[in-house]
Each structure stands twice: as structure tokens, then as C-alpha cells.
Amino acid sequence: MREVAVIGVGLSEWGELWRKPLRDIFVEAALAAIGDAGVDKIDSMYVGCMTSGLFAGQEHLASIMSDYLGRSGIPATRVESACASGGVAFRQGLIDVASGMNDVVLVGGVEKMTDVSGDGATYALATAADQEYEVYHGVTFPGLYAMVAHEHMARFGTTREQLAHVAVKNHRHGAMNPRAQYPYEITVDAVLKSVLVADPLRVLDCSPITDGAAAVVICPLDMARKISKKPIVRVAGSGHSTDSIALHDRKDLSEFAATKWAAERAYKMAGVGPSDIQFAEVHDCFTIAEICVIEALGFVKRGEGGKAAESGLTALGGKIPVNTSGGLKSKGHPVGATGVAQIVELTEQLRGESGKRQVKGAKRGLAQNMGGTGGSTVVHILEVA
């Protein structure tokens, strides 16, 4: 397999973009990434999107995006894996370049969620769960993650305050990210007093509904060394795993096995372990998710994820900063875009372009993006080449 590098990154505006159609949002990010890469020719394109069918009545998505981008005629493929759609799209782009089939590949992710046709955002998002065995019985995603939280709290003594600390930390990081949807700090007290969604989760434990897109340009590492004017960022490892979608099928309610397995594969490919990772972007769709994920990634021992945010371990300046971008919680969570946006953050950090939230001496970072309650997960490790 050929080695692969990230040579361009871009984000659209993120937020409630009522005046921008789905295709405009995507193209805004794609043009930013192409401009950043400084390339003219795109050989192939991947689009991560969870459910433009339910959100916008539009499937056949990669074709419409390649056309609107002025690249009609290239191979363009839409990839779906619920909230991991972006990360899985990045992996497909990686495989495409690694195979030798294509050289310069654009990977974008997009979701327009605030202007919903049909049955609304909660229904559309619930299609990431098992429709027949979970959704029909009335459970929604906050409800599913609430069960995960209760199990973790009962078993490991994780506290309600520790959940809040995850949100507080990510908002502190997000306040330093001018592109975050909610770029302001919050307090533990504000989280604890916010509206209850599904006990124990309150609204400030939940990531928001967001319109937005992210895009990256990748190419063979050898080519990157010739054409790129920026520090070269290499994709060192990639791991992808599934797990049962339905929570009740899991052996362990609060262990995200797909994250563990995907991370093992990515670590193996990169020839590194958890202690070699300097910083990470992880899928904090709910505060409890970040806690379980950093355990599954091996950053902390099982059961100690709750203490990590409280102690500052995962804050900027801590041992392993997590979600320097603000994470899904503060930066926003346009589901199909999230996995690609994580790669954007990693790349900017590795290039030293992250301003106030820069991780000092960043040489290696990890991105973890998951679908549903962990029914699919993709992990990537990026390094300064």
C-alpha cells in the first residue's frame, strides 16, 4: 500500500445555516480544502453523510456535490455509517489513494440538520439505532446514552459532576476556536442546572444539532513532499470496526468494543500505543461518550474516564488534551461532517496552525469517530511526516 498524506483542509461555516442549501455548505468546505492544498486536479471524491434522504430529500449525494463543485465526471462516492460517516469516508479515500487507483482525492462530510423535512431531527437521528429493536420501543439517542451513563456511574462511581466536567472542558477549548458553533465557556453549575433530557443527561451534556461541512485533500506521501508548501501530515494508522447497533446485544453496556477494536488496528498499523498519542479528537456526542471512549482508546484505565476531565488530564496543558477543537459539544455536530472535521483539527494542530488552542510540540494525534452508540467506529492516527 502507498503511504498517504493530508495536504489540504477546510471547514464551512457551522451553525444554523438556514440560508444555505446542503450543496452550498459542502462546496464551501471543499473549496477551502482544495485552496489550502493548492491543487487543481481532483481524481476522485468521497462524501460522508448520514441521512440527507431524511434531512433534505436528497440521495445520490456524491454526484450532486461533484457536479456543484464543478468536478462532474470524476468518480464520486457517498459513504454512510451514521455519525461515523465522515470518518469512514476518510478511510475510503485513504484506501483509494493507498491502492494506486487514484492520486489526489477529496474527502468531504456534510449534514444539514436544522431545516428538516419529514419527521424531524430526532427521528432522522434515531435511524442510527436499531429501528426494529430499539426505536420502535420509543428510545432516542439521549435515552440510550443515559443508560450507558447510569451503568458507568453505578459500576465505577462516576459522578454527575464528572460528566459536567467533560462539557466544561470542551467548551473551554471551543471558546478558543473561532469556528465553533457555541464558542463560549460554561460552568459545572450551569450543566447541572440545565434542562433534563434523559436522566442523568441534561441538555448541556448533549452535542447540538448543526449544519456544516468539512473537507480534506489527500494524496500519496511521495507526491505530497513534492507539491505541498505546508508541513506534511502523514496518515500513520487506520482502524475500522463494527459492533452490534442495539445496546441490549452488547456484553458490556459501557464498553465501546468497536472503539477498542478499531484503535487496536490503528495502533498496530502505526506501530504505536496509547501512550504515544499526544492529543486526540474523540466523539463526545454526549459527555458520557467521551468518558467511555478515552477508556476504550487506552488513554486511561477502565472506569477512570470520569476522573480525566475533572483532574485536567484531558484539558489543554494536561497529559493528553482531548477535543482541542471544542469537540462535538462546543464546535457542533453536523453528523456526516464530524469525522472529517476531526481530521481537519488534527492536521491544523500538527502543522502548528491552531492559535490559542495549539498543543505545544504536536507531532502525533488520534481521531475517533463513531456511529450510534458505537455500532461503528473508525480511528485514525496522524503524524508530522
Add this chain to the structure above:
Amino acid sequence: MREVAVIGVGLSEWGELWRKPLRDIFVEAALAAIGDAGVDKIDSMYVGCMTSGLFAGQEHLASIMSDYLGRSGIPATRVESACASGGVAFRQGLIDVASGMNDVVLVGGVEKMTDVSGDGATYALATAADQEYEVYHGVTFPGLYAMVAHEHMARFGTTREQLAHVAVKNHRHGAMNPRAQYPYEITVDAVLKSVLVADPLRVLDCSPITDGAAAVVICPLDMARKISKKPIVRVAGSGHSTDSIALHDRKDLSEFAATKWAAERAYKMAGVGPSDIQFAEVHDCFTIAEICVIEALGFVKRGEGGKAAESGLTALGGKIPVNTSGGLKSKGHPVGATGVAQIVELTEQLRGESGKRQVKGAKRGLAQNMGGTGGSTVVHILEVA
């Protein structure tokens, strides 16, 4: 890139499968393909599906299918490109094996269309067109292909009877296919007297609404030579292209440019031309589609597609038999499954397993699968290795 072979193929029952859930349909085909391949280990999986979100309220599809198949934990990726979803999924599997990332890859396609939640099948299918520029104005797929038909008839003198001959031929082939949804012969007169859908297209010009799945197992060619007990079928060429989705953006209403470009790429990779192809499965979602597609593939000159079915050129026993399976018209069209089912037909023909509809001495075939009115197309060339 490593060379890739097809070592197992399978289809589920096709038809109105009201008593079978989406996941059962998929697993039926997947188990058939795995059994045919005689392998135990699957390293990675791709699922082609257009819109399980709108048809069944279920996204996150590849994870649910890998779990239900008893393969939870493997990388599983859902690919969407409207009615070309299956063919594009096959291409992604091909790239995965070619890259060296995975060895034994299962590619399946599935759609459950007859038991529709939400706004019905016509709405769900219309999301393959441009929602904002076509669908909002009331046009449906029969309407779009009717415009293509009118243009072809006005410009090249294609007759209403010639359209009918495509359906008659494909039903004649399908009558020899025990797995076809409508395995019976029809007459030109029956087509001409069938219900008008969108002038000039009548209901017997249109492919049906179908529940069904198809699956194939692929692996490196070298490995296939060691483990396969069946004749080895090699993937010689693969081409993928997009075009504008909206018909009004095309320079030429009845030329499917994406088919032309995808075919050029596949021919180049395989080192062959149209005259080297012995038989083909093409995307006859409407009779006019087959006419335009065989022109774009170079089997006949531009404007002469209408005469091909009438003259017997594309019938079994003719110069280049097209849609020996019965095509979408007679075999059925579960949209996400169709592109994979074409690979199943090609493989069985190349192995000499097609019974009454066997193409004598079949050594090389082509599959063409397209989305919408040709906004995406994928072409594969398979050969006896």
C-alpha cells in the same frame, strides 16, 4: 494494485417479500455468496443501498448487516449512489482488496421497497434526482426518462415499437431465469397496450419495485487460484464516473456521458474495447435506458440503439446478448442490489452455470449500473482468468 477475483455469488429471493425484514433479505444473499465461495473468514464488508432511511427508517446499515450476519467487529461500510449503489459498492470492495488493506471482502446490495414508511416509493426514488431543481417541480423518474425517449425518437427516428422490443427481449431472457421477479414472456402488442405512465413510456417499459439482495465474495486473484474450487473469474476493468444529476444541465439529453466515461476507463484498465465484450448486463430501468446505454458503451453507433433489440443483435444468440438475466425489467430492480446482481449474473455466465440462458463460450462480460438518469455510472469488465 493487486488483481482481484470473484469467488462467490448469491442472491436472495426477489419479489414482494412482505414477510421478510430488510436484514433477513440481505443475510439470505450474503450467506449464499459465502457458501458459494467456501470461505470462513470475511475481512471487510460493503453494502450498497440507496435509501433504507426513507424505505425502512434504518441508516447505519452496514453495521446492522454485519451484526445480523454474525460478523460483528469487521469493518463494514455502506455505499450510496442512488440506483448505482450496488455497482459502486462492488468497486469499493475491489479497491479495498486491490490496496492490500483486506483480503476476503463481501460486497452486498439490498433494498426493501414494497413496504414503505413515509411518503412512498415514488418519493423515495425521486431523491435520486435533483430535489431542488427537478423534484420540487413535480417530475418523477418515468417523466425524466420519457423526456430522454422523446429526444431520442425525434432525433434518431427510434420507434415506439423498438422501445417495446427491449422489454420483450428482456422478458424472454428472464423467462429462462428461475430467480426473476417476473419470469414470463410478453409481446410487443402487450407493451403497446399497457397503461401509459409518462408518454411515451408505458408500464411495461418500466422496471418494477422489488425487495431483494445480491452478494459476492472477492479476494486477491492469487488467493483465488489456491482456495477456489470453481472457475476463476477475474475483474479486468473498473470505471466510475459522475455527470450532472439534473437532466436540464446536460449538453445532450439522450447521451449518457457518465456511462461513456466510465466505460472508457474500464476498457482502458482491461486493455479491451467494445468489440471484445461478448455479453453485458446493463441498467434497463426503462426501455429507453438500455437503448441509450448500449450506444454509450460503444456496442452500437449513436442513434442505432433502438434497432438493436428489434434486430435481435442484443438477444441471446445475437452478436452481443444484453441482459441475459432478464435485466431490471424482468428480473426485478431492488435498487441497491441491482449492481451487485449484475456481477452475480456475469460470474455465473463466465463459470458456465446459467442453464437455459447460458451465453456459449462466455469468456468476457461487462456490467453497467447507473444512478438516476445517469448522474453516476459504474462499469466493470469480468473475464475467465
